[in-house]
Amino acid sequence: MSKYWSNIVKEIKPYVPGEQPHNKKFIKLNTNENPYPPSINVISAIKNAANESLRLYPDPTCNELKEIVAQYYGLKKEHIFVGNGSDELLAFSFLAFFNPGDTIIFPDITYTFYEVYASLFRINYMTIPVDDNFNIPIEKFYGNNDGIIIANPNAPTGIAVHIDSIRNILEKNISKVVIIDEAYIDFGGESSVELLKEYPNILILHTLSKSRSLAGLRIGLALGNGDLIEGLNRVKNSINSYTVDRIALIGAEEAFKDKVYFEEVRAKIIFTRKAISKKLKELGFMVVDSKANFIFISHPKVHALQLFKKLKEYGVLVRHFNRPRIDNYLRVSIGTDEEMEYFYGVLKDLLRPSPNPAR
Amino acid sequence: MSKYWSNIVKEIKPYVPGEQPHNKKFIKLNTNENPYPPSINVISAIKNAANESLRLYPDPTCNELKEIVAQYYGLKKEHIFVGNGSDELLAFSFLAFFNPGDTIIFPDITYTFYEVYASLFRINYMTIPVDDNFNIPIEKFYGNNDGIIIANPNAPTGIAVHIDSIRNILEKNISKVVIIDEAYIDFGGESSVELLKEYPNILILHTLSKSRSLAGLRIGLALGNGDLIEGLNRVKNSINSYTVDRIALIGAEEAFKDKVYFEEVRAKIIFTRKAISKKLKELGFMVVDSKANFIFISHPKVHALQLFKKLKEYGVLVRHFNRPRIDNYLRVSIGTDEEMEYFYGVLKDLLRPSPNPAR
Numbered sequence: 001m002s003k004y005w006s007n008i009v010k011e012i013k014p015y016v017p018g019e020q021p022h023n024k025k026f027i028k029l030n031t032n033e034n035p036y037p038p039s040i041n042v043i044s045a046i047k048n049a050a051n052e053s054l055r056l057y058p059d060p061t062c063n064e065l066k067e068i069v070a071q072y073y074g075l076k077k078e079h080i081f082v083g084n085g086s087d088e089l090l091a092f093s094f095l096a097f098f099n100p101g102d103t104i105i106f107p108d109i110t111y112t113f114y115e116v117y118a119s120l121f122r123i124n125y126m127t128i129p130v131d132d133n134f135n136i137p138i139e140k141f142y143g144n145n146d147g148i149i150i151a152n153p154n155a156p157t158g159i160a161v162h163i164d165s166i167r168n169i170l171e172k173n174i175s176k177v178v179i180i181d182e183a184y185i186d187f188g189g190e191s192s193v194e195l196l197k198e199y200p201n202i203l204i205l206h207t208l209s210k211s212r213s214l215a216g217l218r219i220g221l222a223l224g225n226g227d228l229i230e231g232l233n234r235v236k237n238s239i240n241s242y243t244v245d246r247i248a249l250i251g252a253e254e255a256f257k258d259k260v261y262f263e264e265v266r267a268k269i270i271f272t273r274k275a276i277s278k279k280l281k282e283l284g285f286m287v288v289d290s291k292a293n294f295i296f297i298s299h300p301k302v303h304a305l306q307l308f309k310k311l312k313e314y315g316v317l318v319r320h321f322n323r324p325r326i327d328n329y330l331r332v333s334i335g336t337d338e339e340m341e342y343f344y345g346v347l348k349d350l351l352r353p354s355p356n357p358a359r
Numbered sequence: 360m361s362k363y364w365s366n367i368v369k370e371i372k373p374y375v376p377g378e379q380p381h382n383k384k385f386i387k388l389n390t391n392e393n394p395y396p397p398s399i400n401v402i403s404a405i406k407n408a409a410n411e412s413l414r415l416y417p418d419p420t421c422n423e424l425k426e427i428v429a430q431y432y433g434l435k436k437e438h439i440f441v442g443n444g445s446d447e448l449l450a451f452s453f454l455a456f457f458n459p460g461d462t463i464i465f466p467d468i469t470y471t472f473y474e475v476y477a478s479l480f481r482i483n484y485m486t487i488p489v490d491d492n493f494n495i496p497i498e499k500f501y502g503n504n505d506g507i508i509i510a511n512p513n514a515p516t517g518i519a520v521h522i523d524s525i526r527n528i529l530e531k532n533i534s535k536v537v538i539i540d541e542a543y544i545d546f547g548g549e550s551s552v553e554l555l556k557e558y559p560n561i562l563i564l565h566t567l568s569k570s571r572s573l574a575g576l577r578i579g580l581a582l583g584n585g586d587l588i589e590g591l592n593r594v595k596n597s598i599n600s601y602t603v604d605r606i607a608l609i610g611a612e613e614a615f616k617d618k619v620y621f622e623e624v625r626a627k628i629i630f631t632r633k634a635i636s637k638k639l640k641e642l643g644f645m646v647v648d649s650k651a652n653f654i655f656i657s658h659p660k661v662h663a664l665q666l667f668k669k670l671k672e673y674g675v676l677v678r679h680f681n682r683p684r685i686d687n688y689l690r691v692s693i694g695t696d697e698e699m700e701y702f703y704g705v706l707k708d709l710l711r712p713s714p715n716p717a718r
Contacts, residue, residue, distance in 0.1 A: 054401070227361035241446065242376070
């Protein structure tokens with residue numbers, strides 16, 4: 001605590017991201033990175049873009065990327081905002097659409113960064129408890145709020161919300177902004193992009209960090225109607241005119257162009273998720289039905305924290321959240337088949353009835 | 360104006376960056392970019408870093424870059440914060456060290472983004488008028504404020520403040536944070552880095568966009584005592600854990616390692632600045648004494664806006680600020696000798712007494 005800090009900085013509890021080990025020997029199943037590399041077209045485009053033009057500022061409007069993304073989703077350029085990862089987009093959205101003193105709502109079990117943004121910008125929030133199976137009670141999001149944010153699929157559970165539920169929420173909150181955080185949408189959920197044409201109050205957030213294997217480049221997208229996008233532009237131009245660099249723009253463009261590779265990668269991850277889920281259930285695990293690139297698991301006999309520690313000891317990093325209702329769960333990113341095989345082997349050994357109880 | 364916008368987004372007047380033409384034929388002397396490319400080591404390191412590791416998040420602590428920068432300035436890693444350009448650092452600093460309702464002070468003629476940050480975060484500001492020669496009245500910064508920001512060299516004038524003046528300001532405001540924005544320090548000003556060891560209240564901002572030719576990569580640095588840096592970390596971790604991507608980190612590291620090239624580039628720019636200043640004075644221009652990579656000029660006979668338009672017509676972009684006291688000035692970035700020769704030629708033709716007054 002420093003006397004030089006502002007009050008909010010004294011009070012705030014910053015978000016704590018998953019561990020990024022400097023020791024590369026770990027199997028990293030803790031930050032939902034993609035186990036497969038980006039498209040080779042991304043790599044070669046970046047190599048080409050490493051040239052003298054780096055002396056110049058990037059295009060602050062991200063025009064070319066917007067054109068490509070617009071075409072991909074069947075939208076117009078005016079519907080798209082480009083940011084430095086979807087976390088930056090969340091921060092900008094909270095500033096752009098919610099006032100200090102407003103009360104926004106989101107599920108009690110969700111991305112924990114939402115409460116940090118709310119605190120930072122002095123926005124009140126109320127959490128809506130998910131049910132015992134982690135399902136979001138949709139009707140509780142009908143009115144009585146100054147804004148809504150829902151992750152779909154939700155994190156860290158992986159549970160997806162049906163598009164009709166999103167439609168109902170939009171309908172019942174037509175004068176408020178409803179943010180749908182679709183960071184994990186490409187792994188089996190149903191995107192709400194088509195609802196943009198019907199509803200002026202939906203803002204959809206995407207990231208290239210997950211399904212497009214570009215966590216290292218920092219690119220997120222916001223999709224919404226023109227005046228919401230303009231609100232985000234106003235925030236950006238009051239903070240940092242150029243948040244996305246030349247290399248990231250070019251990498252993102254190529255990632256969107258290579259649809260074949262994108263489809264291949266996400267199909268592989270979905271396949272691996274199904275396979276590991278089945279095997280873990282056979283080991284007695286409760287496996288939440290995930291539409292994301294991670295699974296949320298719990299075992300009736302061994303506490304999650306114990307599993308976490310054992311996995312780390314064996315070189316596997318997963319995520320444990322020391323929070324009410326979910327402290328006996330682990331969030332495990334979907335790695336390659338080989339990585340999941342090793343992860344499964346560690347758990348299997350651990351859960352095997354020991355011949356020597358003293359051990 | 361949208362009913363979905365927050366109050367602050369309705370009120371704010373965002374910063375307007377210099378034009379980034381999509382038409383590449385312009386000689387761009389309007390956004391203070393470096394006319395010389397980054398070090399070839401930067402280029403080749405980026406080409407090497409374009410690999411499958413882009414699927415992984417960057418190091419959120421920017422550890423390696425901090426080590427290199429710390430060594431460069433004779434500081435410790437704990438004195439360094441890395442951000443997405445110095446604009447992001449400014450935004451974070453305003454949030455970290457100033458409270459809503461506080462009154463901060465800065466010169467009336469300076470980087471116009473400061474007032475945008477203050478407005479965005481509901482911080483009051485008072486501007487201290489520079490004198491008729493654009494010099495900052497140092498004594499007016501002694502006390503009676505909740506924080507100070509001074510660009511040294513100042514923008515858009517280019518005038519540098521002596522380190523003893525900075526020392527006096529720090530001394531007289533020991534309980535407040537004093538931000539010294541040294542974006543242009545490498546072109547002839549005197550850095551206040553050495554004052555870090557004496558004063559707990561100084562925060563120095565640097566950028567790699569100017570002297571290191573990396574505007575396209577987005578990297579800024581904040582240098583200050585441990586608790587100021589920790590305050591910035593708390594803000595960053597409440598907004599976006601990873602603001603600097605893998606490629607940018609690697610590019611920045613190489614830029615700092617190649618001291619020889621850095622010295623060569625900045626010497627060339629200083630040389631060109633002196634040469635063009637001299638020639639413009641011979642044409643009758645008032646040329647403010649600049650320690651930056653731009654000059655601030657005015658002509659007694661032709662209005663700046665007219666010059667601006669004529670230059671644009673001839674393919675040269677410079678910056679004109681439509682603001683009190685400086686609307687008859689142009690800010691001109693220092694380009695290559697060839698570019699400055701062309702720029703000079705246009706002005707010379709323009710100012711030449713016309714043989715045909717009707718033209």
